[in-house]
Amino acid sequence: MISILRDFTKTWIFKGLMILIAASFIGVGGASYFSGSNSTDVIVAGNVKVTAAEFKANVDSMKRYYETQGQTITNEQLIAENIPGRLLAQLTDRKATIAWLDRLGVRPSSKLILAEVAKIPLFFNSVTGRFDMDTYRQQLASRDMTDKMFEADLREQIAEQQYISSAQAGLEAPRVFAATDAAFGLQSRDASMFFLSPQNVTMPGEPTQADIETFYKANLQRFTLPESRAASVITFSVVNYAKSVSVSDEDLRQLYESRRASLATPEVRTFVQVRAPDMAAANKVSAALKAGRSAEEAAKANKGEVISYSLRPQTAVADDKIAEAAFKMQTGEISAPVQGTLGISVIKMGEIKIGSAPSFESARAQLDEELRRQRATEKLNEATNAFADALAKGEEFDAAARRLNLTVAPLEPITADGMGRSGTNYSTYGALVKGIFDLPQVGSVSEVLPLGEGEYFALKLTGLQPSGAPPLAQVQAELAVLWRREKAAETINAEADKAMARLAKGETLAAVAASYKAEVRSQKAITLQTAQQMQMPQAVAARVFSSKAGETFVAEMPVQGVPAVAIGRLDAIHQGDATQANTMATMSKAQASQALGQDMGTVIQKNARVAVKAKSNTEAAYRALGLEPPAAAGSESSSKAGSKS
Structure with missing residues (x-):
């Protein structure tokens, strides 16, 4: 369905629709290019x-994020999968859209941003269950962010989402989109095919020593192993030391008395703060509240602002002086004007x-755990x-460990x-792996390093195997298996080419198979659903559902590493029931409109890049990560002002 929609975006109908949007981009104006290939900015999009x-x-x-999921992304993976380049393209699209929207004056208000921040559960106080400014800043700090950075990012997200949502509002895909998709989904197809595998094709003999040596040299890169290191480790764990700790009842009672205040549930209050522009307005607000007017009415009449607190502790009030005054008042009391910090x-x-x-008994378990820890x-x-001191004095790693x-x-x-x-994955212990590879040579010893969650460790590098391919003799058996497999694939593919050539000259499928x-196998009334149920290989299904009636095809379909191909012919195409297709088209129209809307969002982003002359610097992106830029990238990769979407 997506491919059908994308094909529609190339038609004059869709281009006519898009010109209304694209025209607004073109009139916005330009932005400066990078001053040169030596720029350290990764993206420049208008004023962003x-x-x-x-x-x-x-x-x-x-x-x-991936580390929290138990996965480690290495520099080799970053390069191999071009992650910097892909992220750069996505980020450029977004920043270009933001820059363009900023020029149009589309900027979410600070009040809206703060309202959205206050909805995020991560920033809720664990005691009150409500948004807490201290928790907010602590959570951001743990992610190397400030509140300004986070709010700027959120502002960009909201601006982009609101504009694109507005542009897509009311968009409805032509009914022919859903009808075409429904008709295709209800089609059934007849196909005949036979299979070529090592069972019915003459395979090459066993490789000679010369064959294996040649294969080894030609595929040396495939067998290259990364550097590996072995080490001895000493771990220091709070959990283990806690097992040998004794805690008396007297110890716990003393701790309870010293911690009584902090263990208490804090007093909480619900109140309304009406911030006024000056003292005169504040006096009027106070009088209005005492006269029975609502806080909103009093604020509106005096150009004030209402701030509500619902069962919040004193520490949750943003203004310390307001908090101090509020927690001295009685229920129902209305204060005189209070001069706060803000x-x-x-x-x-x-x-x-x-x-x-x-009570002591209710807090006993918590106090016991705390004191033991x-x-x-x-x-x-x-x-x-003691261990660090021993190493500093020159004592040998293992000897110091035995003595202590x-x-x-x-x-x-x-x-x-x-x-x-x-095969064990140690990547979840990132500090440990890094510690091993930070040691300069075999015999080197690390400092005592944090592992996390109350654990520490010390290392001694005991072995180092440089990267490189293993000796031929060590992998000879594996090489022979790979050689046979590749030669078998080459042979089968060559025979498949011959078979297809014979079919093209008019021979029947049965004669070529014989x-x-x-054996030629014929399958009737294959649908997309039945193809999945019979576990038809994906490559074969793709050819069955993309071929024309009477067309022959070939599809590779290795089974558990054994090479094989299917050679077949699409015998017939049967259209589905028109009434059922009409019903399906009606049901899937919303999905078609959603997919069309997604394509519109892509068009908006591309035209924004043109409007603000967005430019991205691939070399700077790679160098920012300490990586060598791809040779093909040159000094700069950009989305230039004159490029067409």
């Missing part, structure tokens, strides 16, 4: 720029819930300091992407 540092932050954020306000107090402290941490610190009763565990050879020789002692 993305620096090398910002681009690197985007990639680092993506890598951190301006003058009047407070109307609502519900008050007094805080409470837990605290003492375990002290033991861990003593052990790590520490366990040294051997680690199997590991590659830089965290894969062990046994010459290979293969």
